[in-house]
Amino acid sequence: MKYERFEQLSVWQTGIDLSVKLFALTEDRSFRFRGDIANQLQRAGLSVPNNIAEGFERGTREELITFLYYARGSAGEVRSILCVCERLVAFAHLKSEISDLKSLAESTSRQLRAWADSLQNSDIRGQRYLTDRSRSMYKQRESTQQFLAGLKATVAANIEKRNEERRN
Numbered sequence: 001m002k003y004e005r006f007e008q009l010s011v012w013q014t015g016i017d018l019s020v021k022l023f024a025l026t027e028d029r030s031f032r033f034r035g036d037i038a039n040q041l042q043r044a045g046l047s048v049p050n051n052i053a054e055g056f057e058r059g060t061r062e063e064l065i066t067f068l069y070y071a072r073g074s075a076g077e078v079r080s081i082l083c084v085c086e087r088l089v090a091f092a093h094l095k096s097e098i099s100d101l102k103s104l105a106e107s108t109s110r111q112l113r114a115w116a117d118s119l120q121n122s123d124i125r126g127q128r129y130l131t132d133r134s135r136s137m138y139k140q141r142e143s144t145q146q147f148l149a150g151l152k153a154t155v156a157a158n159i160e161k162r163n164e165e166r167r168n
Contacts, residue, residue, distance in 0.1 A: 006056035011111040015049030015071065018104050022078065025097055030090045041081045047074035048108060061119055068116045075109040 006012050022045035025031075026038035048071045055067025082102045085091045091098065 003056075006053045009052065009056070011108065011115060012049050012052045012056075014104070014108050014111065015052055015075075018048055018075075018078070018101070018108055019045040021097075021101055021104065025094065025101060028094060030094065034088075034090065037081065037085070041078065041085075044074050044077040044081060047071065048078070048105075052112075061122060065116050065119050068112050068119075072109050072112045072116075075105045075112065078105040079109075 003009055019042075022041055026041055031038040051067045051071035051074060055064040055071070058064060058067065079102050082098050082105070086095065086098050
């Protein structure tokens with residue numbers, strides 16, 4: 001699937017969920033008078049979807065990859081802060097929420113890494129470099145791959161059908 005807007009990206013949506021849940025967590029009274037930990041957690045959480053959005057809008061594969069790694073770094077920062085919170089007695093009653101948020105941040109990080117890896121192996125340089133000719137070539141290649149996949153499935157089905165007939 002080709003994404004036209006960053007809002008369509010599941011990893012961006014996951015990043016938004018992470019941010020919203022972090023804001024909800026930091027509403028707990030335990031975050032009062034604990035320095036700037038709530039603000040830092042909120043800012044790190046917001047950095048995840050914001051970096052995804054910024055990279056997506058930049059228009060080049062290289063910049064997108066760079067911003068995906070910034071987003072990964074922010075997800076790591078969220079996990080690190082949550083690890084500190086886990087060790088503070090003041091947050092003991094939030095243990096389950098903190099654990100869930102660490103898992104969500106880690107899942108987000110894995111998604112970002114997988115996307116960055118796939119982009120690094122892509123021959124598409126990004127929207128900024130697309131011309132009518134390169135778009136046409138990309139669509140033709142995609143169409144060819146779909147045709148070959150369909151052909152392969154048809155051949156496999158025919159072989160299976162023949163094997164079934166032979167067994168009967």
